[in-house]
Amino acid sequence: MGVSNIIESVKGFLAQGLGGSYKYSVLPEHRISSREPRSQSLQKSQEEKFRRTLKLAMTGLIAFAIFFVLVVSSTGNALNNKTSCDTIYQGYQCATEISRHWGQYSPYFSVPSEISNEIPEGCTVTFAQVVSRHGARDPTDSKSGAYAAMIAKIQGNATSYGSGFGFLEDFEYTLGKDELTKFGERELYNSGIKFYDRYRSLAASITPFFRASGQNRVIQSAKNFTRGFHATRVSDESAKADLFPYDIVIISEDEGMNNTLDHGLCTNFEEGAIDEIGDNSKGEWADTFVPDIQARVNENLPGANLTADETIYLMDMCPFTTVAKTDGTPTEFCSLFTAEDWANYGYYYTLDKWYGYGPGNPLGPTQGVGFVNELLARLTGDPVTDHTSTNQTLDADPVTFPLGSKLYADFSHDNDMTAMFSAMGLFTGTEDLDKTNRVGTNETSGYSSAATVPFSARLYVEKLQCGSDADEMVRVLLNDRVMPLDGCGSDELGRCKLSEFVESMKFAMTGGLWDSCFT
Template structure:
């Protein structure tokens, strides 16, 4: 049944599966409304950009390169072009396909194979800082210093008249473009999977940036009349509500000191890599201001936020190439310890989506005796809100939840221990490669007429199939348009050149991963606060 184009689907609480009533006058049920409601979260629009006047281009160069659309070719200390720095800004990096891949070859589909399903989870686009972000305190800190008589000189002189112009939480113009562009890209990649005779159910959450992201993606995918093709289901994102697209809201231990080891590790690393920059900044201040490492880190964080919000930031040029690499690693540590395999709730926050994925792949609802505990029992047992007849599944979520989904899927190639002394060589966990702004993963289900060779021939004329065997279905996981080799993390998948995994093997392993999340104990247990490095499995 195709319901009205815009609707809000209200989630069930973790304790009570009842539906919350928001409106009583509309003919459309409350749970099918998409206007911003009481759970949308705080937002504030930022100042309109004025890039034509504020840009300092061409930065001493003889030729002018127009911005596209934000300015990332700023010079950084020791470098003429700082564009690469924007590839090292962790979860604050503007979207890019993974520039280095995940250590596996990229192969085309063998002739005769068909992608029959695609499951996508998409992060929201570039946004303003969240209300709780420490960077939002930076303007007060600058005002405090100026009020105490401090004056900034040299490269910091702009701070004497600098104004904070960022909003809160909602998408920037760049964020809207990222999701629209992704919709267009995914339309080109998967448009034929859409069945016009059966409009889709797509899912997002009640936060404003999540609604904005879903709508811009769907506009790019289907066009401005996307409401004729898809019904948008909106899950309540609020503490106490079970919502696999915001799994932290039903996992109290994810938001207390038990999952804070990543923040501790990040702070330890900041003390090391920003020591020189902090001393450098102090030399550009009059008087004897108490400028701290935290102040320097917040100044560095202003760079990506101002760039995606205003188009250009003078903060970007204050740091060296090595300091930007250090910034990336500070975020890697935070995610590893807070949402990954070093977190006691790393798997639990993402396991609800794993449960849903298994149900969709098996085409039947979750069964209590299979250990399903993190799903929304009300919404995930109704064909209206959780259908199985789709070839495309489009979900929109947050970076931390997506990172936990990958942890819950058992992708141990991101589980290498990250020391606070500095990044290990060739590490796989690079947050900007996994959950930049507008990052996404796509799970393709591929049906082949015979088993596909695990080692494909270099000869383009040779067959990619084994000489005999029956029809075989595979899973192919892409993160930001690059293949993740499932066999590297899941031994049962085997060592394959293409990184694929046989579907039934994948389902079997993921069912086992549900128990490994230890959802109840990890999320609600009264255990001692783990020391960074004590947790290595993503669960208590």
């Protein structure tokens, strides 16, 4: 509903509450002759005075109501501030040359697609699932402490500051810990708008089933998504009324809980040598690209003597201070490094995801098996068949895991989504990434951590009915890129028949090496 419509509604409400007209006639009218007794004339004068006073009061009340509505509207629209670097349909649009290389700390951006990501002509969407990462956040608790210590070290030991580094002398560390930033809230609000608009034919009459992993930033991301979705639905004159706020099923992240949106049950993955593969892989690359940057930084900060890890922390400050700003404009930290530095930095975090939770880790894809089996159940309407990370109690209850719905929205983390993509086989055609030489996305089938799991990343799985074809089709989009589904023989539009898509998920349906978690 627009502000003008709300104002008219307020006027109408106030008028109805005071007699149903804008005449403010709350006293009975009297027939008064031209020669009235003095008492009647006085009564008329008093009534007229009362009406004038009431009219002024009503005018003031309406003005206040209009002001209130505008303030509330402005507050609500603050999440969708048009001056922000974040946009509803294309995502982050500032400093694109470097922000596409901030790894999982990149704000969401729409990834170019070799195949048109529009709904194919002649097709109707009959089902849509979104899996979303939470929005931009402050650093984790441990990282925030490390960043603060790094800044304190610079300010306590640097004897001078080189060109461009001078702001560090008086920089005050104010980043929080773990929670969404205002920018991150807007990312999810915009994501809800975009999801509604894309699947409007369903969303106008169907409320999605919402589910979130139990960490606060994930829950708040889900709530902001629902706000954007609902606001768009309210503005859609063709949409049915709904009840808001929507219900959100929250799955606990407590230790030992079965949760397909948060890993933690596979012992051999969480502990020991396999757990170290990701760190070791990015460490090899750090040994290659960090020394030159480290030397240059320390030359500009004599006395600081930053370590290799602290040099990376200084680079981390660029994306984190950027998304800490309401509008998301890049900060001075970003200009301390070159475009080449950022490309190397992005590859550092790409290796971390690939070898930590992706195809480069022998048990990485296994962590996404439970979710894939839930997805198959939703696509086919059949009960979940899984013995890995699914919560069988929740999945057996139609309240907490309904089948037959046409819209689903789940909210999770970057690591878990990386495992889901791997379990689905989205990058099975990509060779393991080189750990000592940077490989571009042209050589990785489009894989990078920024292109797959930026803040507010989203995977769409949609089912299509096309023309007179009796077979429903499945298509998968990752951050707007139509993914080639090689395992099920996708056509030129990226579509596979539903039955063939399901058949291609054998890795998940057969347990995905889950037994290796405990041997």
